[in-house]
Amino acid sequence: MTDSEGYRSPAPSAELQRAMPYVPHGPDFGERELGQAVGRGWRRRCPACGTGPMMKSYLKVHDTCPVCTEELHHQRADDGPAYLTILVVGHLMAPLMGTAWVIWRPDPTVLATVFSIGTVAAALYLLPRFKGMMVGFQWAKRMHGFGGDTSETPERSA
Numbered sequence: 001m002t003d004s005e006g007y008r009s010p011a012p013s014a015e016l017q018r019a020m021p022y023v024p025h026g027p028d029f030g031e032r033e034l035g036q037a038v039g040r041g042w043r044r045r046c047p048a049c050g051t052g053p054m055m056k057s058y059l060k061v062h063d064t065c066p067v068c069t070e071e072l073h074h075q076r077a078d079d080g081p082a083y084l085t086i087l088v089v090g091h092l093m094a095p096l097m098g099t100a101w102v103i104w105r106p107d108p109t110v111l112a113t114v115f116s117i118g119t120v121a122a123a124l125y126l127l128p129r130f131k132g133m134m135v136g137f138q139w140a141k142r143m144h145g146f147g148g149d150t151s152e153t154p155e156r157s158a
């Protein structure tokens with residue numbers, strides 16, 4: 001079955017429902033496409049519909065999608081986006097700085113200024129996108145209550 005958004009949600013057979021009574025049988029039943037969800041996360045869009053904005057501010061994730069009302073508050077990106085950002089930006093900037101030094105031999109003040117600005121800009125660009133990718137990944141893999149199982153989601157204060 002494919003809904004108007006092109007979202008694939010095959011209905012479980014009666015045999016499967018008897019065999020696996022704990023599997024959630026809503027319209028959301030079925031495999032979620034990982035690559036699509038992660039790609040939508042990179043564009044900071046809702047992983048379910050791809051049109052609603054995922055973030056309500058720079059890094060804050062909407063509790064529910066403003067378009068399709070998919071619950072997004074189950075996300076637990078935690079330190080993951082920061083880790084990925086440092087990993088990527090560090091591995092880009094360190095060799096670039098060495099290369100720039102060897103090729104152009106710039107004044108150290110110029111080198112430090114250019115690479116400080118470049119590093120901050122790259123980190124600010126990548127951080128919310130990596131967060132979106134992580135939320136999309138968690139949604140696609142039905143982690144932390146995204147699968148409808150609320151037993152492993154403790155109550156959050158504030």
Ligand SMILES: [Zn+2]
Nearest residue numbers: 046049065068
């Ligand atoms: Zn949505």
